[in-house]
Amino acid sequence: MTDPLQTGATIGILGGGQLGRMLSVAASRLGFKTHVFDPGTNPPAGDVAHRVTTAPYEDETALRAFAETVDMITYEFENIPTSALDILEKIRPIRPSRRALAVSQDRLIEKAFLSEKGLQTASFAAVDDAEDLAEAIAEIGTPAILKTRRFGYDGKGQSRLQSADDAAQALADMAGAPAILEGFIDFSREISVIGTRSLSGEVACFDPGENVHRDGILHTTTVPATLTSSQRMDAVLLTAKILNALDYVGTMGVELFVTPGGLIVNEIAPRVHNSGHWTQNGCAVDQFEQHIRAVAGWPLGDGKRHSDVVMENLIGDDMNKVPEIAREPGAALHLYGKADVKPGRKMGHVNRIKS
Amino acid sequence: MTDPLQTGATIGILGGGQLGRMLSVAASRLGFKTHVFDPGTNPPAGDVAHRVTTAPYEDETALRAFAETVDMITYEFENIPTSALDILEKIRPIRPSRRALAVSQDRLIEKAFLSEKGLQTASFAAVDDAEDLAEAIAEIGTPAILKTRRFGYDGKGQSRLQSADDAAQALADMAGAPAILEGFIDFSREISVIGTRSLSGEVACFDPGENVHRDGILHTTTVPATLTSSQRMDAVLLTAKILNALDYVGTMGVELFVTPGGLIVNEIAPRVHNSGHWTQNGCAVDQFEQHIRAVAGWPLGDGKRHSDVVMENLIGDDMNKVPEIAREPGAALHLYGKADVKPGRKMGHVNRIKS
Incomplete structure (x- = not known):
């Protein structure tokens, strides 16, 4: 095979x-x-x-x-x-293998895996009931975020605890689903690294992108991210570590918080990632092709960034801006052909080439 | 509409x-x-x-x-x-309209149209029989090329006359099809301009590319082409003239010879063009999207070149080079998914980003 x-x-x-x-x-x-x-x-x-x-x-x-x-x-x-x-x-x-899926489908297993590999994550504790939550709050402190262990995306399945007083409401928000309490991280910026590992074990990472969220949904990714060269190298090395540890084949998105104490892994996604869409207009070979190359058993391509890019998601009514964006210098539109515009629905994105 | x-x-x-x-x-x-x-x-x-x-x-x-x-x-x-x-x-x-098709389907009508618009072409004469051909040779001289008026592509349906002695063979090569004799042009290079005109009459041209043919088939297109700035401007202006004269909607390829006496139009193609494939990796918006924007009634996009590119066609057995090209820095592959490799068949192309 x-x-x-x-x-x-x-x-x-x-x-x-x-x-x-x-x-x-x-x-x-x-x-x-x-x-x-x-x-x-x-x-x-x-x-x-x-x-x-x-x-x-x-x-x-x-x-x-x-x-x-x-x-x-x-x-x-x-x-x-x-x-x-x-x-x-x-x-x-x-491809990627079931191991990667098993790890990333469950926030608790994911955090345990990352910790075991020596990577920094938010402090965390499993929460199945009120008693667990009280213990977790005592250990981790507040502010903190209670999240469902599975099926969360774009900020869904999450509840913020400003103090222990919010515990009952947060638990109710989980609707009985197994959860995880995560400590609050004071970060200066959020970045992500899109990395790919081939069937033969070759690893290539795109330049880290800097992400800005709105209402829990990715709003923009900017490359290059504002990072020191050692932060940039750390980000790429830890992504390679994750890819190798999972014997991964394909493209993965790794979300990271930049903090005074170093890079903290927020989460990993065993697939192409919204924060890697800029590669379509910034590189000879984009994240989608790297993924296809990897799962097809091909060598990876050249993902060097040839242009600075700002990717902006077009969500819901943002589609009204398309006629204007279509005329914008340097703008590359990518629409998804979705018939129904709904609030919070990702309808497309625009990659703005900056140089 | x-x-x-x-x-x-x-x-x-x-x-x-x-x-x-x-x-x-x-x-x-x-x-x-x-x-x-x-x-x-x-x-x-x-x-x-x-x-x-x-x-x-x-x-x-x-x-x-x-x-x-x-x-x-x-x-x-x-x-x-x-x-x-x-x-x-x-x-x-x-879209584009039937007028553009009618003009470009027939080399004689095309040359007459271009001449009428004041554009330089090779000298030409219609050839239906041996008598026409003798007259045409007397008028145009040799070397010259006899071409079928219709259905020619990639050097097919063409016969070269080094002297009047080749007349009978050339006429036989036409197999009874109406033909046109074209005078030989002594050119320093061949370039092409890919231009697009929108439904509202807006015109945008990509940077001219410099073409090299092998065995009558396009081999490479290099951007930027080696041109003076006035040649570059002439190339773009005459392309706009053709697009406007035809009330054209869509992308067109205009092949030009660079000669000491100025630019000579070789032929026009009322469609996206092989020599415009470099735009996929050199511009925010490529020739294919410009065409779709035009025929869909959208504004044209930004086709400014952000990178130097050399496009190379992969023809027939060139497919054997794909594993090697797949590893090449800066190489963007575009394969067509054709099952059967045949000599002379276009199987794909590679855009090599040079800067």
Whole structure:
């Protein structure tokens, strides 16, 4: 299974959102077809895929049929049901591996893994009930954030505790889901590193990007980030450490807080990442192509930054700004073809080339 | 019909080769779906299109059904049968217009049009028979090139006359097709300008590229081309003149010879052009997206060159070099997913970023 995929091979993609869409386009540049599996009708990735299967992740027959038509399987999101993976992995290789998924699907396991590898994280404690929470607050202090262990994204499944008085409300916000209390981190900026590891163990990282969030959702990523050269090197080295420790194959996003005490890992995402979208217009080979190269058994490409870029997400009504952005010097639009504009929904992004 | 297309609209593309493939990818970046019409099975563009119709251009029912599903129609090649256009244009707008097709489908009409607009071309004369050819040789002299008026590409349908002695062979090479004799041009280099005109009449041209051919097929395009600033300006102005004269909507390729007596127009192509592939890695907005913007009624984007690029075509066995190119610093691969490697067949290209 380690021969590189040849022109005309088909890559199966679990998930047909915008990440799957841009993975599919990257696959086409290398001569591959894609087959997208998604429970929703008309997924964004379907517009640029050779084939689409519309079925729930519980449909064994559809999963098997999907796997039979592809040469290998990758994914655009980390919350794929275990039962689906059990079926698929018996038919075709899945990359990145299940180990990466298992680690990143659960905040508690993720933090434990990172700590074990000697990387700094926020202080943390498992919280299943009020008693756990009281103990965790006593240990970690406030302010702190209570988060569901699984299925959180874009600030969902999180509750802030300014003091111990907020404990009951925070626990109620978890709606009974297993949770983790994380200590508050006083950071000067948030950055992320998009790194890729090939099947042969080669690692390449893009320049770290500096992220600004709004309402819990990524708003902009700016490259280059404001970092000292030693911070930049630390960020890249710890990303490589994570990739190697997981024997990872593919592209990963690593979110980091810059603090006076060094870099603290916020979270890892075993997939292409919103904060890596700038690479589409800043590099010869972008994060999507690096991922496809890795999972296809190809060598990694040259991800050196040739231009400074600011990526801005277009969320919900931001779509109204598209006619104006379309005329802007240096602006490269990337729209996802989503029919319905909803508040908080990622509709597209713009990469503004600054030099 | 002049409202800009909205996210989710479908663009019909006649022709599913590599140009259709890259047009389809560009359309996806602006949130559009594409529907590709091609007589061949598994066309390269089908891998990244929302929908594909496989039918001959003579199939009226298929043409009508295709037109009904799209919001407007464009094309990736100029030799679309007139009968198909007659059917399609009654249902949906076709951009660029039929005038551009009529002019560029026939070398004689094209040269007459260019001359009429005051642009320099090779000396030329229509040749239908041996008598015409003898007269044309007397007028134009040798060396000269006899070309079929229609359906020529990549050096096909051409015969070189070193002297009048080659007349009979050259005429035989035309196999009875109406032809045109073109005088030999002593040029220092060949360049091309990729220009786009929007529905509202706005014109934008990419930096001229310098072309090198091998065996009649484009081998490399280098930007920037070696030109004086006045030659550069002349090249762009004459391209704008052609676009405006044809009331053109979309991207066009204009091939020019650089001679001591000024720029001579070799030929025009009413579509995206192989010599414009460098724009994918040299500009925020490439020739494919400019075309889609134009035909969709959008404003044109910023096509300023941010990097120097050398584009090299990968033809036939050049595919053997792909594993090596995949590791090359600065190399951006673009493969077309064609299953069969044939001599002379365009399989992909590589854009090498030079700065």
